[in-house]
Amino acid sequence: MGKLLDKIEIPQDRYEVRLSGSGGQGMILAAVILGEAIGGGDGRNVVQSQSYGPEARGGASKSDVVISSNEIYYPKAMKLDMLLAMTQESMDKYFEDLKEGGTLIVDTTLVTHVPTDNYYGLPFTRLAREEAGHVMVANVIALAAIGAITGVVSREALTESVLSRAPKGTEEKNRKAIEIGWREGLKLKK
Amino acid sequence: MAEPKRKLMQGNIACVQGAIYAGMRFFAGYPITPSTEIAEGSARELPRIGGRFIQMEDEIASIAAVIAASVTGKKSMTATSGPGFSLMLENIGYAYITETPCVIVNVQRGGPSTGLPTKVSQSDTMQARWGTHGDYTAIAVAPSSVGDTITETIRAFNLAERFRTPVTILLDEVIGHMREMVTLPEPGQIPIFNRVKPTVPPDKFEPFAMTANLVSPMPAYGEGYRYNVTGLTHDTMGFSTNRADEIWPKLDKLKNKIEHYTDEITKLRVEMMDDAEIAYISYGTVARTSLQAASIARKAGVKVGSIQLYTIWPFPDKQLLELCARCKKVIVGELNMGQIVHEVKRVLPRDIEVHTAQRYDGEILTPLQLLKKLEEVM
Numbered sequence: 256m257g258k259l260l261d262k263i264e265i266p267q268d269r270y271e272v273r274l275s276g277s278g279g280q281g282m283i284l285a286a287v288i289l290g291e292a293i294g295g296g297d298g299r300n301v302v303q304s305q306s307y308g309p310e311a312r313g314g315a316s317k318s319d320v321v322i323s324s325n326e327i328y329y330p331k332a333m334k335l336d337m338l339l340a341m342t343q344e345s346m347d348k349y350f351e352d353l354k355e356g357g358t359l360i361v362d363t364t365l366v367t368h369v370p371t372d373n374y375y376g377l378p379f380t381r382l383a384r385e386e387a388g389h390v391m392v393a394n395v396i397a398l399a400a401i402g403a404i405t406g407v408v409s410r411e412a413l414t415e416s417v418l419s420r421a422p423k424g425t426e427e428k429n430r431k432a433i434e435i436g437w438r439e440g441l442k443l444k445k
Numbered sequence: 446m447a448e449p450k451r452k453l454m455q456g457n458i459a460c461v462q463g464a465i466y467a468g469m470r471f472f473a474g475y476p477i478t479p480s481t482e483i484a485e486g487s488a489r490e491l492p493r494i495g496g497r498f499i500q501m502e503d504e505i506a507s508i509a510a511v512i513a514a515s516v517t518g519k520k521s522m523t524a525t526s527g528p529g530f531s532l533m534l535e536n537i538g539y540a541y542i543t544e545t546p547c548v549i550v551n552v553q554r555g556g557p558s559t560g561l562p563t564k565v566s567q568s569d570t571m572q573a574r575w576g577t578h579g580d581y582t583a584i585a586v587a588p589s590s591v592g593d594t595i596t597e598t599i600r601a602f603n604l605a606e607r608f609r610t611p612v613t614i615l616l617d618e619v620i621g622h623m624r625e626m627v628t629l630p631e632p633g634q635i636p637i638f639n640r641v642k643p644t645v646p647p648d649k650f651e652p653f654a655m656t657a658n659l660v661s662p663m664p665a666y667g668e669g670y671r672y673n674v675t676g677l678t679h680d681t682m683g684f685s686t687n688r689a690d691e692i693w694p695k696l697d698k699l700k701n702k703i704e705h706y707t708d709e710i711t712k713l714r715v716e717m718m719d720d721a722e723i724a725y726i727s728y729g730t731v732a733r734t735s736l737q738a739a740s741i742a743r744k745a746g747v748k749v750g751s752i753q754l755y756t757i758w759p760f761p762d763k764q765l766l767e768l769c770a771r772c773k774k775v776i777v778g779e780l781n782m783g784q785i786v787h788e789v790k791r792v793l794p795r796d797i798e799v800h801t802a803q804r805y806d807g808e809i810l811t812p813l814q815l816l817k818k819l820e821e822v823m
Contacts, residue, residue: 259820262745266737287624291453294626301453303624329737329812330590330623330730 268325271332275317275349276341281394286318292408292416293322302330315345339397340366358405375404375443382435392432399436404444410437454627456620459591461486463598464522470496471521473510475503478562479618480552483524504529508536515547518665524550527569528559537611538577539676546605550614552621555807564807565618567729568781573613574758580696582703585613585758587728591625603638608703609660619730619809653681659702711764712755721750727778728754730809735778738815760788774798774822778810
């Protein structure tokens with residue numbers, strides 16, 4: 256038998272997303288919202304997991320969402336189809352996990368050096384602060400941009416999922432955040 | 446009726462939902478990572494349905510409260526991780542000898558001692574079988590997904606009630622903390638077993654009677670059936686004994702009431718095994734890595750399959766032997782230095798090569814690691 260490892264192929268029936276940033280940027284909540292929006296909408300399977308423990312407080316924090324129409328065997332990411340990097344540290348740490356030709360989306364407010372020319376850059380944090388009225392919704396703007404750019408989630412499903420998690424009184428800010436993110440994402444879509 | 450809603454749910458919360466579906470009405474525990482959400486979820490849910498949650502002063506008191514609540518007729522559970530499981534073991538032995546149904550969830554993390562609080566492990570597999578001292582037979586189940594955690598928790602309660610015995614659920618940090626889409630079962634969709642109660646008048650009641658299936662009917666304290674509950678080896682009336690003709694039957698009862706029904710307790714998931722020459726054998730989180738690796742290797746033309754143990758104890762000797770009859774090699778994957786592999790070696794004939802894939806650095810085995818091992822043994 257020849258070398259097995261030369262013959263194997265990465266499964267094509269999975270779409271692997273990593274949302275990364277620093278503790279406090281709401282990457283885990285964003286992954287839960289994305290998972291709910293995708294899994295609740297059209298019945299695809301979803302596994303959401305996160306780095307858990309001391310390393311998740313400050314420093315680079317990540318949360319993964321694996322999506323498939325089939326049963327998801329291995330629950331963690333193998334080679335990312337999409338990476339969101341909200342900070343330079345998370346950019347540097349997780350870029351190598353992105354597959355060749357994978358989609359890289361970065362927050363250009365905080366990421367100054369991107370190791371490739373092939374990426375989508377949007378100033379999520381600045382848009383949140385200046386246009387949406389609160390820095391807290393940068394994660395929602397990013398989610399909407401991800402939806403617009405990749406098509407991984409519909410605007411309707413994402414809106415429903417965001418609003419089901421939004422604390423009372425923040426609905427309008429979150430709607431606005433989705434509007435901004437979707438609009439900016441569409442502008443970049445290739 | 447509306448379509449049952451699919452929800453994104455965490456493994457630990459799925460455990461709570463499964464327990465409540467099975468009839469849990471009492472939880473006592475001492476929160477510990479990575480099991481804490483089970484205590485939190487129980488604290489939130491139980492009061493709403495007339496149940497009780499108590500945070501005890503430690504794990505020893507927690508399992509004591511769980512056993513006592515079960516004796517009063519309530520289906521009871523506790524949840525912990527390795528360090529707490531170690532503390533509970535003496536009283537778990539008390540539950541074995543007093544034949545008290547209860548469910549103990551161990552969301553495994555790295556050890557020994559306080560070890561790796563936030564990191565995954567499967568190193569309590571043998572502890573779930575042999576942890577408390579003395580002769581007894583244990584039941585332990587191991588889910589591998591959030592959906593499994595619901596059904597296996599229900600099954601754990603059913604087994605505990607049916608066999609009047611503690612049942613351990615071996616979860617791990619990865620399953621406990623991950624979220625997956627699940628649909629909760631509708632009422633009545635999954636059968637629920639409740640302990641058999643005595644029908645004789647109280648003055649004819651023999652609390653540890655030798656019945657045909659070796660499981661004695663169990664009243665709830667306060668229902669009029671008075672009996673003695675002791676950790677000392679006891680006769681059929683529940684009083685301590687030193688008589689050989691009473692000790693033998695009692696200890697045989699603890700063993701045989703379970704082992705005579707191993708076939709019914711055994712649950713496996715068998716995939717791609719029809720023509721397999723090599724089998725991955727695993728449980729819990731690793732079973733998912735095995736399925737991934739096997740499906741990748743199949744596409745590359747390797748005749749490999751996956752056997753997943755949902756029931757770890759009692760060990761499915763007969764089924765494993767049959768399933769591996771045509772195999773030349775097996776690879777046992779575990780997040781420990783080798784525990785269930787010893788059972789596999791005990792069961793399989795010498796001409797089947799038993800290989801291992803192990804990891805104990807707090808991370809899960811990856812498909813690539815299992816594929817490398819496969820390449821190595823091919």
